[in-house]
Amino acid sequence: MRASDRAYAALRQDIVEWRLPPGTVLGEVEQSARLGISRTPLREALSRLTADGLAAPHSGRGVVVTGISLDTVAELFELRQALECKSAALAAVRGQAAVFEELQSRFRSAGSLISTSDRQNRGGYYELVAELDAAIDTAAANSYLTQALGNVRLHLARVRRLAKDNPARLLETAGEHATIAAAVATGDPDLASASVSVHLHKSLEHLRSARITTPEIRTIP
Known part of the structure; x- marks a missing residue:
């Protein structure tokens, strides 16, 4: 499995299970270190989460987990x-x-x-x-x-x-x-x-x- 696929699966599961609750900023530096991957595959994973509607762009620091209302x-x-x-x-x-x-x-x-x-x-x-x-x-x-x-x-x-x-x-x-x-x-x-x-x-x-x-x-x- 590619690094971007692993990162996407891990982040998606963390969001669904509320380990990453709404409002959490998914900064590239922090998440790359946490998941043990480089920033290039992480960016791909974050783009897929954004396309899913689970995350949205956040001013200058990666993306933020979308809210629920x-x-x-x-x-x-x-x-x-x-x-x-x-x-x-x-x-x-x-x-x-x-x-x-x-x-x-x-x-x-x-x-x-x-x-x-x-x-x-x-x-x-x-x-x-x-x-x-x-x-x-x-x-x-x-x-x-x-x-x-x-x-x-x-x-x-x-x-x-x-x-x-x-x-x-x-x-x-x-x-x-x-x-x-x-x-x-x-x-x-x-x-x-x-x-x-x-x-x-x-x-x-x-x-x-x-x-x-x-x-x-x-x-x-």
Whole structure:
């Protein structure tokens, strides 16, 4: 793997996991030393992060990790609504029912993955959500739609960190994802789209009830 690819992957993961929170300045000198690479591949990595929307130019010192606000979350969900509802509708028409029936069953018993004391298990729950996303992408069989959803999900992974430690909401989402899988399995595109729409509405309302703030700009040494 090229140095720029390694740097991009490491920085992207740090941003998504909030180890580099919004407002963090990614200075070239500091980040080159931290990642053990020269400034040329680092600049390429920072350019890719900027293209992803995870970073933005900062006056004279590299880039800064972009902020998250209720306005940006609402805009993200507007796009997510259009893309995910369409993807689920296509999956209902083109997918194999058995795949989604099995996923429905796993979501129905996902409570064991959501505990108040074991965050690693919660990671297992998010892996299950990713499996459903991948199954819908595969069934929808639209490469342009999948590509667009990939960028949306990148930002969603960061937003989820604002609420992922709420077990009650995670239990609700398990039921909602089970409903989505069941709807796709029926082969009814309208039902599949509607089930996704309900889930997204509830998720956005939950995020709106959380306090979303962007920290002051700061530099990570």
